[in-house]
Amino acid sequence: xxxxxxxxxxxxxxxxxxxxxxxxxxxxxxxxxxxxxxxxxxxxxxxxxxxxxxxxxxxxxxxxxxxxxxxxxxxxxxxxxxxxxxxxxxxxxxxxxxxxxxxxxxxxxxxxxxxxxxxxxxxxxxxxxxxxxxxxxxxxxxxxxxxxxxxxxxxxxxxxxxxxxxxxxxxxxxxxxxxxxxxxxxxxxxxxxxxxxxxxxxxxxxxxxxxxxxxxxxxxxxxxxxxxxxxxxxxxxxxxxxxxxxxxxxxxxxxxxxxxxxxxxxxxxxxxxxxxxxxxxxxxxxxxxxxxxxxxxxxxxxxxxxxxxxxxxxxxxxxxxxxxxxxxxxxxxxxxxxxxxxxxxxxxxxxxxxxxxxxxxxxxxxxxxxxxxxxxxxxxxxxxxxxxxxxxxxxxxxxx
Amino acid sequence: xxxxxxxxxxxxxxxxxxxxxxxxxxxxxxxxxxxxxxxxxxxxxxxxxxxxxxxxxxxxxxxxxxxxxxxxxxxxxxxxxxxxxxxxxxxxxxxxxxxxxxxxxxxxxxxxxxxxxxxxxxxxxxxxxxxxxxxxxxxxxxxxxxxxxxxxxxxxxxxxxxxxxxxxxxxxxxxxxxxxxxxxxxxxxxxxxxxxxxxxxxxxxxxxxxxxxxxxxxxxxxxxxxxxxxxxxxxxxxxxxxxxxxxxxxxxxxxxxxxxxxxxxxxxxxxxxxxxxxxxxxxxxxxxxxxxxxxxxxxxxxxxxxxxxxxxxxxxxxxxxxxxxxxxxxxxxxxxxxxxxxxxxxxxxxxxxxxxxxxxxxxxxxxxxxxxxxxxxxxxxxxxxxxxxxxxxxxxxxxx
Numbered sequence: 001x002x003x004x005x006x007x008x009x010x011x012x013x014x015x016x017x018x019x020x021x022x023x024x025x026x027x028x029x030x031x032x033x034x035x036x037x038x039x040x041x042x043x044x045x046x047x048x049x050x051x052x053x054x055x056x057x058x059x060x061x062x063x064x065x066x067x068x069x070x071x072x073x074x075x076x077x078x079x080x081x082x083x084x085x086x087x088x089x090x091x092x093x094x095x096x097x098x099x100x101x102x103x104x105x106x107x108x109x110x111x112x113x114x115x116x117x118x119x120x121x122x123x124x125x126x127x128x129x130x131x132x133x134x135x136x137x138x139x140x141x142x143x144x145x146x147x148x149x150x151x152x153x154x155x156x157x158x159x160x161x162x163x164x165x166x167x168x169x170x171x172x173x174x175x176x177x178x179x180x181x182x183x184x185x186x187x188x189x190x191x192x193x194x195x196x197x198x199x200x201x202x203x204x205x206x207x208x209x210x211x212x213x214x215x216x217x218x219x220x221x222x223x224x225x226x227x228x229x230x231x232x233x234x235x236x237x238x239x240x241x242x243x244x245x246x247x248x249x250x251x252x253x254x255x256x257x258x259x260x261x262x263x264x265x266x267x268x269x270x271x272x273x274x275x276x277x278x279x280x281x282x283x284x285x286x287x288x289x290x291x292x293x294x295x296x297x298x299x300x301x302x303x304x305x306x307x308x309x310x311x312x313x314x315x316x317x318x319x320x321x322x323x324x325x326x327x328x329x330x331x332x333x334x335x336x337x338x339x340x341x342x343x344x345x346x347x348x349x350x351x352x353x354x355x356x357x358x359x360x361x362x363x364x365x366x367x368x369x370x371x372x373x374x375x376x377x378x379x380x381x382x383x384x385x386x387x388x389x390x391x392x393x394x395x396x397x398x399x400x
Numbered sequence: 401x402x403x404x405x406x407x408x409x410x411x412x413x414x415x416x417x418x419x420x421x422x423x424x425x426x427x428x429x430x431x432x433x434x435x436x437x438x439x440x441x442x443x444x445x446x447x448x449x450x451x452x453x454x455x456x457x458x459x460x461x462x463x464x465x466x467x468x469x470x471x472x473x474x475x476x477x478x479x480x481x482x483x484x485x486x487x488x489x490x491x492x493x494x495x496x497x498x499x500x501x502x503x504x505x506x507x508x509x510x511x512x513x514x515x516x517x518x519x520x521x522x523x524x525x526x527x528x529x530x531x532x533x534x535x536x537x538x539x540x541x542x543x544x545x546x547x548x549x550x551x552x553x554x555x556x557x558x559x560x561x562x563x564x565x566x567x568x569x570x571x572x573x574x575x576x577x578x579x580x581x582x583x584x585x586x587x588x589x590x591x592x593x594x595x596x597x598x599x600x601x602x603x604x605x606x607x608x609x610x611x612x613x614x615x616x617x618x619x620x621x622x623x624x625x626x627x628x629x630x631x632x633x634x635x636x637x638x639x640x641x642x643x644x645x646x647x648x649x650x651x652x653x654x655x656x657x658x659x660x661x662x663x664x665x666x667x668x669x670x671x672x673x674x675x676x677x678x679x680x681x682x683x684x685x686x687x688x689x690x691x692x693x694x695x696x697x698x699x700x701x702x703x704x705x706x707x708x709x710x711x712x713x714x715x716x717x718x719x720x721x722x723x724x725x726x727x728x729x730x731x732x733x734x735x736x737x738x739x740x741x742x743x744x745x746x747x748x749x750x751x752x753x754x755x756x757x758x759x760x761x762x763x764x765x766x767x768x769x770x771x772x773x774x775x776x777x778x779x780x781x782x783x784x785x786x787x788x789x790x791x792x793x794x795x796x797x798x799x800x
């Protein structure tokens with residue numbers, strides 16, 4: 001065959017793109033897989049590695065979804081989501097934050113993931129740099145890399161409550177820098193950006209012409225009285241949120257973003273292209289979250305998380321593995337294990353294999369001091385947490 | 401404030417990425433919006449612009465979803481999807497195509513869109529070129545551009561049944577070319593790639609070290625006896641499919657891809673990052689599609705589409721607007737309007753405003769001769785199609 005003669009195989013690789021090697025897999029997945037194997041062999045494993053509430057979705061949401069199914073609401077919706085749901089979210093911003101956010105600025109997305117991907121595609125292109133904290137939720141870093149752009153990691157420290165300083169941003173900023181991408185509450189640290197810090201960071205972003213993106217997917221699951229949305233301090237913020245965590249709808253894959261007015265049209269066009277729309281059933285289901293019955297149940301669950309948090313953080317401190325910073329949101333404890341090990345991956349492996357406690361090594365969330373940290377979630381019952389503490393105490397005594 | 405002095409605003413744009421201007425919006429959306437306005441004012445509009453089956457999802461799928469909701473199956477699934485569903489799809493390839501496709505090679509995606517985005521991220525990076533037919537489904541072109549890569553458009557002609565020729569690919573191929581991305585059945589033309597053509601194209605792709613990607617989302621909705629999957633002629637194909645069209649699950653956002661063995665791990669890592677998993681409810685619902693009851697209903701619908709197709713194509717030919725090529729799959733007719741107008745956008749506007757018939761101009765699908773084509777869908781009832789034909793006949797008589 002004559003094409004073979006013209007083949008340029010020697011200068012073309014038929015394999016996946018080169019830059020894909022920078023897209024990390026998650027250690028948490030390996031931990032979960034191994035934990036599941038150990039369970040199959042009959043061992044009781046305490047799951048502190050999972051970033052998912054352990055409750056099923058509340059009945060009012062389930063019922064609303066079943067009603068939608070009965071009514072045949074199974075076709076595409078508008079790319080930015082059903083109007084009723086955008087109004088409910090607009091009201092949520094008014095109620096929680098005293099903000100007037102027009103429903104037109106809200107786009108319903110397939111999970112927060114869909115919103116993160118959309119914003120990366122909207123704002124980042126090849127050669128750009130985006131400032132991201134280290135540690136942080138790893139996918140954002142990967143999305144930046146997938147755009148052939150560079151995530152510039154800003155190390156954040158426990159003694160500063162895992163908050164980036166303006167001086168760090170100033171130092172990292174250059175002509176390729178296009179934005180700063182934050183999270184409050186933050187995964188894996190459970191810390192929040194207080195109003196003063198958030199304001200300082202937003203002012204800096206505006207002054208330096210950088211986009212200001214804030215992941216607020218753990219909003220609602222916070223344990224401080226004042227948790228500002230980025231929209232309160234900077235009206236041009238890009239905000240990402242989710243029905244997964246506070247609303248307990250992980251498997252439904254539903255989230256939303258808020259964008260400045262002047263980006264609505266372009267964001268809508270990207271939504272059409274990237275995912276057409278979020279699941280209609282999930283959207284109609286989510287309407288059930290804004291009923292008095294659901295609101296009571298969801299607040300009850302938030303209280304349950306808060307009680308677990310108080311218990312778990314105190315108990316960890318007592319056994320010598322205190323949270324590295326105050327856990328003010330989400331359901332994560334980030335703890336320094338350097339008194340016991342200089343390799344958090346090996347530490348996690350030991351905890352799982354020998355003590356039956358599954359947790360996630362710091363390496364999933366960045367590079368900075370990641371060998372000395374582990375993330376533990378209180379997404380399991382009080383009984384399980386107590387058993388986990390017992391086992392950890394035993395483990396630490398043998399290591400200490 | 402001192403940051404302002406250091407501001408690099410003059411060399412940084414605080415706006416969306418530059419390359420976004422190439423990401424087209426869909427004229428079909430404007431047509432739908434305007435059609436909806438006209439309906440609000442009391443006019444009866446015939447919808448030939450919509451790419452969505454007009455049937456609600458069949459009961460066995462709805463029932464399976466409701467059962468999953470009752471059982472609390474509302475949490476994350478594995479990133480590649482639930483195992484049962486992957487087995488059902490593996491069996492489908494065996495039954496339809498006599499192929500042995502291991503369930504491990506199948507990834508369940510949030511809509512075919514999720515699969516298209518994943519494959520673009522898996523295989524394309526900045527600077528690459530991908531060969532795509534013109535006309536074609538516009539999103540793929542846009543995904544390539546979003547990766548800062550170049551879609552190299554291969555014009556396809558009605559007189560060749562809208563099939564690309566190897567000589568065209570050979571001419572376009574260069575050291576940056578990484579793959580060829582096809583669709584069979586094709587949107588907007590309704591044509592399919594017969595076994596001989598598909599084989600030739602696959603052989604060329606292999607010989608030139610190009611990835612071979614084929615969108616098969618309209619498989620099942622075809623009206624020829626032999627419609628090969630790309631996997632039959634090239635085991636290393638990347639295939640995209642969907643539960644939206646044949647299975648009638650548009651709003652559920654569920655699709656799948658098949659990748660070669662050696663890509664499974666990297667594709668899985670991308671799935672974790674890009675979307676975590678497809679909707680659990682949609683996945684459990686889809687299991688209901690593989691029951692004898694559902695299979696009878698789905699075949700009944702396929703027959704209904706076929707009857708509409710025969711009627712609509714004949715009637716269009718009689719009024720002087722015949723399909724540009726034989727409609728062998730999907731539910732689209734691509735028709736040449738150059739006897740009546742040299743501007744398909746104006747033609748569509750006139751049909752909608754004056755005659756109440758909504759259709760999509762060729763510009764949505766590419767550049768090549770797009771001003772002389774329109775796409776019409778037979779996704780509306782026989783009665784509506786008959787009324788549409790009456791109106792079009794009137795319109796064409798006044799133009800002809």
